[in-house]
Structure formats: C-alpha cells, structure tokens
Amino acid sequence: MQSKLLLWYDQEGRTLPWRVRPEDRAAGIKADPYAVWLSEIMLQQTTVPHAKPYWRKFLEAYPTVTELANADRDQVLAMWAGLGYYARARNLHKCAGVIRDDYAGEFPQSEAELLKLPGIGPYTAATLAAICFDEATNIVDGNVERVISRIFRIDAPLPKARPEYRCMAATLAPKKRPGDYGQALMDLGATLCTPRNPKCDLCPWQNDCAAHKGNCETDYPKKIKKVKLPVRYGAAFVLISDEHVMLQRRPDKGLLGGMMGFPGTDWSSELSEPLNAAPIPRNWEKCEGEVKHVFTHFELRLDVYRAEIANRDAEGIWAPLNSIKSFALPTVMTKVLSLAQK
Numbered sequence: 001m002q003s004k005l006l007l008w009y010d011q012e013g014r015t016l017p018w019r020v021r022p023e024d025r026a027a028g029i030k031a032d033p034y035a036v037w038l039s040e041i042m043l044q045q046t047t048v049p050h051a052k053p054y055w056r057k058f059l060e061a062y063p064t065v066t067e068l069a070n071a072d073r074d075q076v077l078a079m080w081a082g083l084g085y086y087a088r089a090r091n092l093h094k095c096a097g098v099i100r101d102d103y104a105g106e107f108p109q110s111e112a113e114l115l116k117l118p119g120i121g122p123y124t125a126a127t128l129a130a131i132c133f134d135e136a137t138n139i140v141d142g143n144v145e146r147v148i149s150r151i152f153r154i155d156a157p158l159p160k161a162r163p164e165y166r167c168m169a170a171t172l173a174p175k176k177r178p179g180d181y182g183q184a185l186m187d188l189g190a191t192l193c194t195p196r197n198p199k200c201d202l203c204p205w206q207n208d209c210a211a212h213k214g215n216c217e218t219d220y221p222k223k224i225k226k227v228k229l230p231v232r233y234g235a236a237f238v239l240i241s242d243e244h245v246m247l248q249r250r251p252d253k254g255l256l257g258g259m260m261g262f263p264g265t266d267w268s269s270e271l272s273e274p275l276n277a278a279p280i281p282r283n284w285e286k287c288e289g290e291v292k293h294v295f296t297h298f299e300l301r302l303d304v305y306r307a308e309i310a311n312r313d314a315e316g317i318w319a320p321l322n323s324i325k326s327f328a329l330p331t332v333m334t335k336v337l338s339l340a341q342k
C-alpha cells in the first residue's frame with residue numbers, strides 16, 4: 001500500500017509553493033522548516049487558495065523566523081487579519097521568539113522537541129519532523145482520518161475514537177520517505193477521498209479499501225452528531241469623529257485576545273441594558289439589522305450602535321477610516337463597521 005501511494009504521489013501529488021516535490025528532493029533540495037511551519041499554521045483552519053497569498057506576504061515581510069520574532073506583534077496581527085482564529089497569529093509570534101532565543105533561530109529537528117514549542121501540536125510536530133527532517137512520524141489530520149476510516153471501515157465515531165484512528169494510521173506509516181508519504185496521504189484525502197463523491201476509480205488504494213469494497217464509502221468517517229451551537233448576544237458601539245472611528249484593544253486573554261475592536265457589552269445568552277456599556281453617554285443610534293458571526297463554540301449576534309462627536313476626546317485609539325485595514329480588525333469587527341457605515 002505504501003509503494004502504491006508513493007507512486008501515485010510522484011505522478012499526481014499537488015504542487016504547492018511551500019512543498020518540495022519528490023524529484024526536487026531527490027536532487028538534494030530540502031524543505032525549509034520555517035516556510036512549511038508557516039503554511040501548516042495557516043492551513044489549520046483555512047483553505048489552500050485562501051492561505052497562499054498570506055503565506056507569500058509573510059515570507060516577503062519576514063524572510064526568516066528571526067525576522068518574524070523581531071517584528072512588532074501588532075504588525076504580525078495586522079498581516080494576519082482575515083485569516084481568523086487569531087490565537088494562531090499570537091502563538092506564531094511567540095513561537096518565533098522561542099526559536100530565536102532558545103534555539104539560535106533554527107527549528108529543532110525532532111518531533112519531541114518541536115512539540116515543546118508554543119502553538120505546535122501533535123499534527124504539526126509530526127508533519128514538520130517528517131517533511132523537513134525525515135523522521136518516521138505518524139501524520140494524522142482530518143483528511144487522513146477520513147481516508148483511514150474508509151480503508152479500515154472504522155465504526156467508532158469521531159472525535160472520541162481519535163486514538164483508534166491514529167493507531168490504525170500508524171500501522172501503515174512507512175520508515176522510508178515519511179514526509180512524502182504523509183503529504184501523499186493528505187493529498188489523497190483532499191483530492192480523491194473527499195467527504196462526498198470520492199473518486200475511487202482514480203484511487204491507488206481502491207483494491208485495499210474496505211469501504212469501497214462494501215460500496216459504503218460515504219458512510220465513513222462515523223461522527224457523533226453535532227449539537228446546535230448556542231447563541232450569544234451583545235452590542236458594539238461605533239463612535240465616529242471626523243473620518244475616524246474609536247477602537248479599543250481587547251484583553252490578551254479570551255476570544256480575539258489582543259485584537260483591536262469596538263467597545264461593547266459582554267457576549268452572553270441575554271442582552272439587557274446595552275447602553276450601560278457605551279463608552280460615553282451619547283445619543284446612540286441603533287443601526288438597522290444585526291451582525292451575525294459564528295465562532296467555534298457559539299453563534300454571536302451583535303446589535304450595533306453608532307454616534308458622531310465633534311472632537312476626538314473620548315478615550316480610545318482613533319483609527320482613520322481610510323487606513324482601517326492596518327488596524328488588524330478581526331472579521332466580526334469589520335462586519336460591525338460595515339453595518340455602522342450602511
């Protein structure tokens with residue numbers, strides 16, 4: 001099975017800007033751990049087409065991990081704006097600082113050492129160690145779980161049975177070409193063994209796949225049914241003065257920690273007396289409609305209030321509207337601004 005998959009990867013694997021193709025690897029070109037790490041962190045919650053321009057932008061601005069570590073954190077967050085899940089950007093910067101200070105600017109070369117770095121979990125450590133340092137690790141992400149569940153027809157549902165999926169994946173992981181094998185498996189999941197309509201006719205493992213033999217590919221992976229997300233409510237206040245808006249930095253801890261945002265209420269299951277949370281007493285006008293935004297654990301609905309003042313004397317960070325992009329507003333806050341400007 002390993003040879004079949006690797007042969008398929010040699011011919012059909014995706015060409016990605018951070019990836020060293022097998023023929024280049026054979027010619028002695030090595031993967032750059034910094035470039036691969038950046039891509040892996042970005043791809044955690046983002047699609048390849050969306051991540052590509054950000055990856056290029058980061059490498060242009062910070063060509064090495066030390067330059068990223070030396071950069072101002074706010075600039076890094078601003079460059080990340082639009083990719084979502086901002087804890088990743090904060091950890092990215094923190095991790096770069098640890099590599100600069102504790103590892104002389106070089107990535108550690110083993111899965112065990114990589115796991116000690118902030119923001120690097122088991123999947124990323126296994127991937128970096130295999131792709132960049134040829135360590136025979138067991139790379140398992142969502143795509144791989146889907147392939148493995150079908151190959152073995154694993155009936156135990158995700159996410160609870162994740163360790164079982166890892167064990168089964170480990171029975172296939174090879175000692176040779178571990179990086180190419182891991183990338184091949186991820187490519188198989190991303191391009192052929194897709195959630196709906198898998199292209200089994202093109203699959204190098206069609207004769208080894210239990211779900212294909214049983215004609216029940218899309219019954220796998222089994223999942224525990226998702227519960228409906230709870231809804232939280234809140235209000236945000238957009239104070240405008242002379243083509244500027246007033247922003248506040250959110251506390252480091254918690255959701256959107258360290259990001260810029262508009263002042264507002266807490267987000268809770270009920271919204272009462274929102275105007276008590278207004279940054280200054282004013283004749284606040286409630287904007288028509290509401291902002292809806294889905295976070296991992298809840299759906300947020302925000303009422304938006306706006307007011308204009310003549311002088312920028314309220315306490316906050318006054319951002320010029322014509323350069324608001326440089327203030328790293330998270331997506332939910334750009335939605336707030338759009339509603340206030342309608």
Ligand code: SF4
Nearest residue numbers: 193200203206209212
């Ligand atoms: S045969 Fe089909 S279901 Fe099985 S691994 Fe290949 S693409 Fe996935």
